[in-house]
Amino acid sequence: ETGVTQSPTHLIKTRGQQVTLRCSSQSGHNTVSWYQQALGQGPQFIFQYYREEENGRGNFPPRFSGLQFPNYSSELNVNALELDDSALYLCASSLGGWTKPSEQYFGPGTRLTVT
Amino acid sequence: AQKITQTQPGMFVQEKEAVTLDCTYDTSDPSYGLFWYKQPSSGEMIFLIYQGSYDQQNATEGRYSLNFQKARKSANLVISASQLGDSAMYFCAMREGESGGYQKVTFGTGTKLQVIP
Numbered sequence: 001e002t003g004v005t006q007s008p009t010h011l012i013k014t015r016g017q018q019v020t021l022r023c024s025s026q027s028g029h030n031t032v033s034w035y036q037q038a039l040g041q042g043p044q045f046i047f048q049y050y051r052e053e054e055n056g057r058g059n060f061p062p063r064f065s066g067l068q069f070p071n072y073s074s075e076l077n078v079n080a081l082e083l084d085d086s087a088l089y090l091c092a093s094s095l096g097g098w099t100k101p102s103e104q105y106f107g108p109g110t111r112l113t114v115t
Numbered sequence: 116a117q118k119i120t121q122t123q124p125g126m127f128v129q130e131k132e133a134v135t136l137d138c139t140y141d142t143s144d145p146s147y148g149l150f151w152y153k154q155p156s157s158g159e160m161i162f163l164i165y166q167g168s169y170d171q172q173n174a175t176e177g178r179y180s181l182n183f184q185k186a187r188k189s190a191n192l193v194i195s196a197s198q199l200g201d202s203a204m205y206f207c208a209m210r211e212g213e214s215g216g217y218q219k220v221t222f223g224t225g226t227k228l229q230v231i232p
Contacts, residue, residue, distance in 0.1 A: 033220070042119075042206050042222030043160070056219060088158055106160035 003027060004093050004107035012113045013081050021076045021110045025093030032074045033104070034066060037088040049074055078112075086114045118142065119207050119223035126228050128197045135182070136192040136226045138207030148210040149190040151181065154225070155203045163205075166190060197230045204228075 003026035013019050025032055031050045035043035045058035049068035063079040072093070078085055088111050094104040120139045128134035140149060150165040166174045166181045174181045182191040194201060207223040 035222075040224075042208075042224050044222070045220055058219070090158075090160060092160070104162075109158040111158070 004091065004105050006089075006091055006107040006110050008110060009108070010111045010113075012115060015081055015083060015114055017081050018077065018079045019081060019112060021078075021089050021091075021112070023074045023076070023091035023093070023107055025072045025074065025091075026105050029093035029095050029105075030072055031094045032068055032072070033092045033094075034074075034076045035090040035092070036060070036085075037090060037109070038084075039087070043090055046076070081114045083114050086112060088112075118221045119209055121207055121223035121226050123226045124224075126226055128194075128201075128228065128230055130199060130230055130232050131196055133193060133195045134197055134228065136194070136205050136207075136228065138190045138192065138223060140188050140190060140207075140209050142188075142209065142211055144211045146211075149181070149183070150208055150210070151179070151190075151192045152206045152208060152222075153201075153203045154206060160206070164192065194228075199230050199232065202228060202230045 005024045007022045023032060033048040034046040036046055037043040046060050046064055047054055047066055048056040049066055052068045065077045066075060068074040088109045090106055090109045092104045092106045118141050123137055147168045148165060151163040153161045153163050164174050164176045164179045164181050166183045173183050178195045180193045182193055204225045204227050206225045209221050211219055
């Protein structure tokens with residue numbers, strides 16, 4: 001148990017719709033990163049939030065956006081869903097720019113299916 | 116350019132035997148970190164081991180060791196005395212940049228390890 005939770009566990013959406021995924025960080029962690037993992041692939045970095053501000057982004061279009069709240073929970077929003085958005089979405093929390101991966105804890109993920 | 120390359124899509128190993136999972140990387144950043152994660156079928160990423168680019172000795176964590184060859188840009192994971200519970204996907208990943216602050220992490224495509232009784 002890492003103390004990082006994600007909801008929902010599974011989600012089915014239709015192309016063109018919007019979706020919000022949620023992540024609750026480990027207590028005291030002020031940094032959250034989101035990853036997209038397509039089937040059979042490694043996770044790809046979407047973006048990172050530190051103290052409610054986005055401070056890094058991977059190669060994802062603007063329709064992928066996020067929010068981090070004062071209690072350090074966070075959301076990933078995806079607009080205008082495409083079939084290729086079907087993936088496992090992972091969030092990982094850490095404390096202020098982690099120095100080693102053991103200080104970054106992953107949640108169990110949300111499996112999104114777009115039909 | 117592929118930053119992390121894992122050339123073994125799948126591997127089999129007999130229980131109690133040792134197995135090596137290959138990983139090569141590419142970066143021009145002098146400060147970087149390499150690590151391995153295990154992902155069981157449940158989906159959660161489990162941290163296994165970490166090697167910093169300036170670390171003099173190869174990292175070890177219990178049955179896991181990282182064979183770091185800087186000149187060859189390789190960071191292979193060695194699992195000794197394999198157990199049935201080791202069956203999972205294994206990902207090699209690289210962090211670039213100085214510690215602290217924003218750090219982009221790049222993952223490889225993974226190796227599926229199956230331990231045979």
